[in-house]
Amino acid sequence: MNLGISALDYIEAIKNGEFTVEEFVSETFDQIKKVDGKLHAYLSLNEKALDQAKELDKKRKAKEKIGSCMGMPIAIKDNICVKGTKTTCASKMLEKYVAPFDATVIARLRKQDALFIGKTNLDEFAMGTTTEFSAYGPSKNPWNQEYVPGGSSGGSAVAVSALESVVSLGSDTGGSVRNPASFCSIVGLKPTYGLVSRYGLISYANSIEQIGPMARTVKDAAFLLNVIAGIDPNDNTTVDNHGEDYLKNIEAGIDGKKIGIISEMVGKGTDKEVSSATKKALAKFEDLGAKCEEISIDMVDYSVASYYTITSTEAGSNLARYDNIRYGFDFDLEGYEFNSYISKVRRNFGPEVTRRLIIGGFVPSAGHAGKYFLKALKVKSKLTKEINSAFKKVDFLVAPTVPILPFKFGEKLDDPVAMFLIDFNTVTANLTGKPAISVPFENSNGLPIGIQIIADSMQEKSLFQAAYALESTTNLPKVPL
Amino acid sequence: MVSKEEIEHIAKLMRIDLDDHTVHIDRVQKMIEYFDILDKAGTESEELIINEQPLENLREDKYEPYGDKLIDKLKHYKEKFIRAPKMV
Numbered sequence: 001m002n003l004g005i006s007a008l009d010y011i012e013a014i015k016n017g018e019f020t021v022e023e024f025v026s027e028t029f030d031q032i033k034k035v036d037g038k039l040h041a042y043l044s045l046n047e048k049a050l051d052q053a054k055e056l057d058k059k060r061k062a063k064e065k066i067g068s069c070m071g072m073p074i075a076i077k078d079n080i081c082v083k084g085t086k087t088t089c090a091s092k093m094l095e096k097y098v099a100p101f102d103a104t105v106i107a108r109l110r111k112q113d114a115l116f117i118g119k120t121n122l123d124e125f126a127m128g129t130t131t132e133f134s135a136y137g138p139s140k141n142p143w144n145q146e147y148v149p150g151g152s153s154g155g156s157a158v159a160v161s162a163l164e165s166v167v168s169l170g171s172d173t174g175g176s177v178r179n180p181a182s183f184c185s186i187v188g189l190k191p192t193y194g195l196v197s198r199y200g201l202i203s204y205a206n207s208i209e210q211i212g213p214m215a216r217t218v219k220d221a222a223f224l225l226n227v228i229a230g231i232d233p234n235d236n237t238t239v240d241n242h243g244e245d246y247l248k249n250i251e252a253g254i255d256g257k258k259i260g261i262i263s264e265m266v267g268k269g270t271d272k273e274v275s276s277a278t279k280k281a282l283a284k285f286e287d288l289g290a291k292c293e294e295i296s297i298d299m300v301d302y303s304v305a306s307y308y309t310i311t312s313t314e315a316g317s318n319l320a321r322y323d324n325i326r327y328g329f330d331f332d333l334e335g336y337e338f339n340s341y342i343s344k345v346r347r348n349f350g351p352e353v354t355r356r357l358i359i360g361g362f363v364p365s366a367g368h369a370g371k372y373f374l375k376a377l378k379v380k381s382k383l384t385k386e387i388n389s390a391f392k393k394v395d396f397l398v399a400p401t402v403p404i405l406p407f408k409f410g411e412k413l414d415d416p417v418a419m420f421l422i423d424f425n426t427v428t429a430n431l432t433g434k435p436a437i438s439v440p441f442e443n444s445n446g447l448p449i450g451i452q453i454i455a456d457s458m459q460e461k462s463l464f465q466a467a468y469a470l471e472s473t474t475n476l477p478k479v480p481l
Numbered sequence: 482m483v484s485k486e487e488i489e490h491i492a493k494l495m496r497i498d499l500d501d502h503t504v505h506i507d508r509v510q511k512m513i514e515y516f517d518i519l520d521k522a523g524t525e526s527e528e529l530i531i532n533e534q535p536l537e538n539l540r541e542d543k544y545e546p547y548g549d550k551l552i553d554k555l556k557h558y559k560e561k562f563i564r565a566p567k568m569v
Contacts (some may be wrong), residue, residue: 100549233540302522309516316495325565326555333557333566341566342496351505354497358509361495362488363516372516378524416512 001027003163004478007072007220010166014060014070021060021071025053025115028073032117032164035481040139041158043078044086045118052115067113069227074109075165077156078119079126080211081200082106085116089202090134091124093348097327103200104235105169105211105228112227117165120155124350125319126171126204128152129179129422132413133352141183142479144446147406150180156214157184161479166216167224171201173209174307175401175426178438181214182401182450185440185476187221187467188214190426192457193433194239196225197232203318205311208430218439218468222246225460244461252465255289258394259466264300265399265425273444274400281441281451282398284473290466295390295397299383300428304420306383307427309363309376316360319353322346355416384432391456396466399425401438401450425452435460437467443477483513 001019013019029050036042046052056071076082079089081099083106088094102110109116123133131138131154139154141147142162149158153170157180160168170177172190181188189212196211203209213224226247231240259282266278282292324331324345336344349357363372390397403424412418429436434457438450451470455463485506492499492506499505557564 098554100551100554236534236539299522302518305516305518308512309519325557325563333564337567338565339496343498346497347500351501354499355505355509355512357495358488358492358497358505359512362483362491362509362513365491365494372513372519374529375519375522375524376516377529378527379519379522381530382522382524382527384530416508417515420512420515 003027003031004216005166006217007166007215007223008217010072011068011070020057021053021115022050022057025049025071025073025117028117028164035142035162036164038140038145039142039158039162040137041120041155041162041164042075042118043088043090043121043136043155046085046116049115049117056113067111069109069112069114071113071115072167073117073165074114075117075120075156075159075168076106077122077153077168077170079122079171079202080106080169081202082116082119085119087119087202089125090122090136091348091350091353092135093322093345094327099200101200104197104232106200108228114227120153120159120168122155123152124353125202125315126152126173126176127315127352127356129175129419130412131155132409133350135350138409141406142481143185143406143448146408147447148183148409150183150402150406152176153214154180157181157186157188160184160186160214160216162481167220168214170212170214171209172212172430173205173311174423174430177212177214178401178426178436178450178452179422181438182440183406183448185443185448185450185479186214186216187218187437187439187471188212189221189225189437190429190435191225191229191460192435194237195229195241195435195458195460197235197238199232199234205314206318207314208310208433218437218464218471219247219250221437222250222464239458241458246461246464250464250468253288254285254466254469257290257396257466259285259290259292260295260390260394260397261292262300262397262399263294263296265403269421269424270400270403271405273405274403274449277442277444277449278400278451281470284470285398288469288473293394295394297383297386297390297428299379299386302379303383303427303431304424306376306379307423307431308359308420309372310380312356312360313364313373314360315356316364319357380431383428387428387432387434395455395462397454399452401425401452405444405447405449429454433457435463437463439467439470440476441470441474446480483510485510488513
């Protein structure tokens with residue numbers, strides 16, 4: 001059995017009776033047993049998955065209708081609530097937290113009979129780009145285990161890449177879906193802000209984050225978005241997509257479309273292998289009939305500082321809820337007054353979360369807000385205006401997803417500013433709310449490189465068409481497992 | 482340049498106790514220093530975009546009881562009340 005098939009092929013195979021859900025799920029668990037000791041994609045596994053698979057096979061045998069996912073295995077980032085399972089955010093703080101409800105995306109997948117294989121590793125509370133900040137140890141890049149898998153949705157990317165699941169969900173606050181997708185050679189989409197409900201996603205920076213699909217193919221990502229997108233009364237920021245079918249006409253091509261290359265994102269600080277891959281991608285776009293031109297977006301140079309200022313501020317208030325009384329972590333009240341009780345529990349946050357909380361208290365505080373927080377918001381406004389006017393001239397904006405190649409563990413851990421700059425090409429889509437996708441494009445001596453395409457708000461359909469066109473030009477090696 | 486004392490003061494207000502004091506404060510200082518780049522963005526005249534939601538777009542404000550007894554998941558409670566640490 002080929003565990004590396006796409007979700008759409010899996011569904012076809014189940015329909016044609018080539019194998020049963022149970023057979024596929026059981027082999028997926030064998031694969032997890034074989035590789036996850038080394039790769040550490042998962043934080044916990046769904047022990048009922050095999051029984052649920054058997055149940056679906058039984059229903060199919062009895063000619064009962066089952067949902068469109070047909071038992072397709074999916075891995076879920078461990079900051080998304082799945083009822084009755086641990087949801088730890090890779091933090092000691094939530095070590096014992098069992099979610100009492102399903103996130104909206106989970107409820108929608110459940111309705112379509114997707115099978116939840118397990119919860120995947122991340123940087124603690126999704127703050128990081130390597131999974132090195134997980135309180136339970138990092139995930140490893142299946143392409144080369146000495147290298148980071150990217151983050152924060154590193155576990156979700158590794159699971160799909162290393163055949164431990166067919167698809168997965170991640171969340172993207174500043175590139176957390178696209179970055180690991182690029183480093184692990186899979187597809188990752190950050191949808192338009194509001195297209196996918198955040199209900200049941202544990203908040204980090206709620207004004208810009210989105211849940212996004214991660215998959216082996218562009219079509220799979222579109223299929224998954226079909227299932228999870230749309231308005232939700234439990235998240236007031238969601239918008240109605242009128243049941244858009246993102247798979248329909250995905251092969252339409254990009255003949256006659258205009259593409260802008262963001263010059264700030266291909267300049268200094270870009271690895272030469274990444275630059276050359278980007279040039280090749282642009283040549284492919286031209287071959288496909290698109291017209292490419294350089295576009296300068298001035299505010300991109302300030303986007304990372306704006307991003308970290310805004311996200312830390314939001315984290316400062318979002319993480320205030322971990323007060324030692326709720327969410328699983330609690331110790332005796334005796335012997336503490338209020339302040340020391342709160343400080344004691346906050347020691348359960350790891351080092352990066354602690355630092356972000358301090359920043360989140362500092363940048364919006366009286367006396368500092370004018371210099372940091374307000375300026376960050378103004379950069380966000382101006383960046384949005386610049387991107388909006390760029391989309392009057394072009395249909396898509398393109399840049400490498402990450403300016404550098406995947407790197408080794410520990411390499412950037414002690415340099416916070418170097419860590420910041422890994423996000424340089426991804427945060428713009430979050431700050432402006434635009435959809436962006438990372439498509440695996442090249443493999444440089446065994447290290448994957450992804451190309452990012454950004455579209456205007458709610459233009460996921462044409463974004464997928466462009467991504468599919470680019471994907472069709474590639475011929476990438478198989479992951480060396 | 483932001484002083485370490487200022488950062489420490491905020492950490493205290495955020496109820497953050499630090500074991501490894503110097504390492505954390507040094508790193509936070511470096512991170513905040515990087516934000517100085519915002520001064521060069523030339524956005525002084527920029528107006529902030531404020532997203533407004535008309536009230537009628539919001540979900541109806543009505544009580545919907547939650548199925549599970551969430552209070553059962555807490556350690557310190559009695560009937561409908563949660564026990565919390567002393568405020569003074």
